[in-house]
Amino acid sequence: xxxxxxxxxxxxxxxxxxxxxxxxxxxxxxxxxxxxxxxxxxxxxxxxxxxxxxxxxxxxxxxxxxxxxxxxxxxxxxxxxxxxxxxxxxxxxxxxxxxxxxxxxxxxxxxxxxxxxxxxxxxxxxxxxxxxxxxxxxxxxxxxxxxxxxxxxxxxxxxxxxxxxxxxxxxxxxxxxxxxxxxxxxxxxxxxxxxxxxxxxxxxxxxxxxxxxxxxxxxxxxxxxxxxxxxxxxxxxxxxxxxxxxxxxxxxxxxxxxxxxxxxxxxxxxxxxxxxxxxxxxxxxxxxxxxxxxxxxxxxxxxxxxxxxxxxxxxxxxxxxxxxxxxxxxxxxxxxxxxxxxxxxxxxxxxxxxxxxxxxxxxxxxxxxxxxxxxxxxxxxxxxxxxxxxxxxxxxxxxxxxxxxxxxxxxxxxxxxxxxxxxxxxxxxxxxxxxxxxxxxxxxxxxxxxxxxxxxxxxxxxxxxxxxxxxxxxxxxxxxxxxxxxxxxxxxxxxxxxxxxxxxxxxxxxxxxxxxxxxxxxxxxxxxxxxxxxxxxxxxxxxxxxxxxxxxxxxxxxxxxxxxxxxxxxxxxxxxxxxxxxxxxxxxxxxxxxxxxxxxxxxxxxxxxxxxxxxxxxxxxxxxxxxxxxxxxxxxxxxxxxxxxxxxxxxxxxxxxxxxxxxxxxxxxxxxxxxxxxxxxxxxxxxxxxxxxxxxxxxxxxxxxxxxxxxxxxxxxxxxxxxxxxxxxxxxxxxxxxxxxxxxxxxxxxxxxxxxxxxxxxxxxxxxxxxxxxxxxxxxxxxxxxxxxxxxxxxxxxxxxxxxxxxxxxxxxxxxxxxxxxxxxxxxxxxxxxxxxxxxxxxxxxxxxxxxxxxxxxxxxxxxxxxxxxxxxxxxxxxxxxxxxxxxxxxxxxxxxxxxxxxxxxxxxxxxxxxxx
Numbered sequence: 036x037x038x039x040x041x042x043x044x045x046x047x048x049x050x051x052x053x054x055x056x057x058x059x060x061x062x063x064x065x066x067x068x069x070x071x072x073x074x075x076x077x078x079x080x081x082x083x084x085x086x087x088x089x090x091x092x093x094x095x096x097x098x099x100x101x102x103x104x105x106x107x108x109x110x111x112x113x114x115x116x117x118x119x120x121x122x123x124x125x126x127x128x129x130x131x132x133x134x135x136x137x138x139x140x141x142x143x144x145x146x147x148x149x150x151x152x153x154x155x156x157x158x159x160x161x162x163x164x165x166x167x168x169x170x171x172x173x174x175x176x177x178x179x180x181x182x183x184x185x186x187x188x189x190x191x192x193x194x195x196x197x198x199x200x201x202x203x204x205x206x207x208x209x210x211x212x213x214x215x216x217x218x219x220x221x222x223x224x225x226x227x228x229x230x231x232x233x234x235x236x237x238x239x240x241x242x243x244x245x246x247x248x249x250x251x252x253x254x255x256x257x258x259x260x261x262x263x264x265x266x267x268x269x270x271x272x273x274x275x276x277x278x279x280x281x282x283x284x285x286x287x288x289x290x291x292x293x294x295x296x297x298x299x300x301x302x303x304x305x306x307x308x309x310x311x312x313x314x315x316x317x318x319x320x321x322x323x324x325x326x327x328x329x330x331x332x333x334x335x336x337x338x339x340x341x342x343x344x345x346x347x348x349x350x351x352x353x354x355x356x357x358x359x360x361x362x363x364x365x366x367x368x369x370x371x372x373x374x375x376x377x378x379x380x381x382x383x384x385x386x387x388x389x390x391x392x393x394x395x396x397x398x399x400x401x402x403x404x405x406x407x408x409x410x411x412x413x414x415x416x417x418x419x420x421x422x423x424x425x426x427x428x429x430x431x432x433x434x435x436x437x438x439x440x441x442x443x444x445x446x447x448x449x450x451x452x453x454x455x456x457x458x459x460x461x462x463x464x465x466x467x468x469x470x471x472x473x474x475x476x477x478x479x480x481x482x483x484x485x486x487x488x489x490x491x492x493x494x495x496x497x498x499x500x501x502x503x504x505x506x507x508x509x510x511x512x513x514x515x516x517x518x519x520x521x522x523x524x525x526x527x528x529x530x531x532x533x534x535x536x537x538x539x540x541x542x543x544x545x546x547x548x549x550x551x552x553x554x555x556x557x558x559x560x561x562x563x564x565x566x567x568x569x570x571x572x573x574x575x576x577x578x579x580x581x582x583x584x585x586x587x588x589x590x591x592x593x594x595x596x597x598x599x600x601x602x603x604x605x606x607x608x609x610x611x612x613x614x615x616x617x618x619x620x621x622x623x624x625x626x627x628x629x630x631x632x633x634x635x636x637x638x639x640x641x642x643x644x645x646x647x648x649x650x651x652x653x654x655x656x657x658x659x660x661x662x663x664x665x666x667x668x669x670x671x672x673x674x675x676x677x678x679x680x681x682x683x684x685x686x687x688x689x690x691x692x693x694x695x696x697x698x699x700x701x702x703x704x705x706x707x708x709x710x711x712x713x714x715x716x717x718x719x720x721x722x723x724x725x726x727x728x729x730x731x732x733x734x735x736x737x738x739x740x741x742x743x744x745x746x747x748x749x750x751x752x753x754x755x756x757x758x759x760x761x762x763x764x765x766x767x768x769x770x771x772x773x774x775x776x777x778x779x780x781x782x783x784x785x786x787x788x789x790x791x792x793x794x795x796x797x798x799x800x801x802x803x804x805x806x807x808x809x810x811x812x813x814x815x816x817x818x819x820x821x822x823x824x825x826x827x828x829x830x831x832x833x834x835x836x837x838x839x840x841x842x843x844x845x846x847x848x849x850x851x852x853x854x855x856x857x858x859x860x861x862x863x864x865x866x867x868x869x870x871x872x873x874x875x876x877x878x879x880x881x882x883x884x885x886x887x888x889x890x891x892x893x894x895x896x897x898x899x900x901x902x903x904x905x906x907x908x909x910x911x912x913x914x915x916x917x918x919x920x921x922x923x924x925x926x927x928x929x930x931x932x933x934x935x936x937x938x939x940x941x942x943x944x945x946x947x948x949x950x951x952x
Contacts, residue, residue, distance in 0.1 A: 217661030535659030849897025
């Protein structure tokens, strides 16, 4: 039996323990008094011991039922105990307890067809959703039964939901419970709660640490435990509802921050009012205004006289040749297909009804001030934000490795671009993220050159494709210390799920923005800022780079996040959102944002995508915590399985934080989330402190040890042979991304496939000749050691720069200069380009050059080709290089075009200077 240190999650531990208990109890009943039964009895007792503290946090089967099963076993009623254990294990595995009472006594069997797991989607949709309510009060067993029975008496047939209650005694237990039990949707905090838990278990202590590393304040008086608990739960699961029962006066309560508390009940709770409020609170999250409106519209009899033959499915049902399409998709998708904005529906471009309400609910769920839906992907979202905020000539600091839509957005906006270099991971042919020191250096350089007033935006990717996550709060804090009105655009295309995991949430743009806004208003911050300003008087750049700078109290928090909802949450493809937390949005940006939104948004948006965004938001508010937790569990299980398997370790390596983040950026010292000797690392500490952390849900596997490069391993082995799909590789790695749909079975299948591949390699090498083995070793060496260094951004050519002092360049002029073929020529990598560089001429790219992988531009229009970039391009062995033509070579500007552009640029700058004077 695995030890508790082998488990990252208590939920996973609980599930496995019940399964093991079922197997052991069945084996015992079959063996009877046979030899070996004593060992079986000892094993079962051990399993009961490990489950006992955990079961206190769940309503099913409940502590009383669990204790009853254990007493049956202790009294040697093995058949009865085994039966009850089987019912519990099956109920947990299938989710049957969520929709009906699961009897545990023999002779009370129900049909297995009622199990949720094997019911149709239609049948499950008709069932009342189930959740659990946690009551926090230090009561005895009799009082607990009284509390539960009072809530049970409030149930009515017309209630839209069904819930059960679980009682815990302390503030610590409540925190552990909401982090452990994903079924909890509401908390009732009563005046009798105590501070500390009586349960001591390492895995539960780890859960308490994830509540924010909270150090309980001993000086806190018992009357403050309830309000404090509401505040603490707001930090870790802000989507929940809390109801505070107190005997304190109205005056005492009125001025307190009560976190997620929806209502206060005085002296003695009214169970009916509590019941109704609990249902109303869950209903507020369950509401899907646009999806509901679309469903109702699909039921209406209509006459279709608009521009969509497919509406109501008419063009399909009348066809003799495309009936298979109708059979495949079913009728509902066509009944709900329309271009109408009336009849209960709404316009995405000018929402006033259900779409507007759906966006407001999404704003609440993701912690923004405004949220906007998009139906053509995050590429469009990026361009909308850039166009709304950036004016021609504004300086924008851009992560060079960001998605290509940002680069094209800079072209459209006419920005002066300062490209920021990420730290390289040459060993794995990938980049990390942009260090804070590099960003501060660029801002201070621009300030010294008198250009800080022109700096508009900082644009970064969080998290990166490979899973590097910024310390968002610290990044914005220190940048605002230099430029107090800087606008931040965080591309969180791959990070939508992060809002719903307590560890992950702290590094999301919206959470950090809210935290900053709150802190900047405090007197403590104002005092700390004044003290630091006095300390840093006359400080040079090196001191400023080495100091954690504080922003002035008057800084404007201006934060935007673009999110590919469809990539990590439930949404149809291209369903995305823009989240806004900008203090100047209403006064400065709203009108331009509206125009940019109109520019890039289709006038015929897909209603199915909008409805899926609405439903996806409902899902994460009600079960996002559970799904994200299971996603992380699956990834952690994958990491552990590969790292500890003796055969897999020969050919594969799971890249850990120590491999992908240099030591200088890991203040916590954490190098790996799992160590075979020590078990799991509590990652809260590094997620709270470190400059960069690694998203555990992305598992980067080094495959160079197999002799196959990443692209070959992806296509020829994983996809063609085993049907495993991935979409990110480097020269010697492949990336496995888990998501909220990843199951433990999927992980098990992947491990089986990797083991099979490793066995085949073993057999191949065992039978190989000496020359074949040398050939294999050479391929491995080429993939793992003989790697070209990753190039930094070189520079913009002088024809596209304002001066030689700072590095910004006019990417728009370069982009459109290439439209005239007379300005361009083609040079071959292994021929004419080398000759041109050796002659002393600058070779300047006329287009974006984007190899896949890594999938971002290594050259942009107007950029000078350096020797390092040329060497890197020669060493590339990828199947796609967008912008490069094998038959002609690299598209570059002619020397004549560059000279003419230089004259044009000089004249423009001179005119601008004259206007300025």
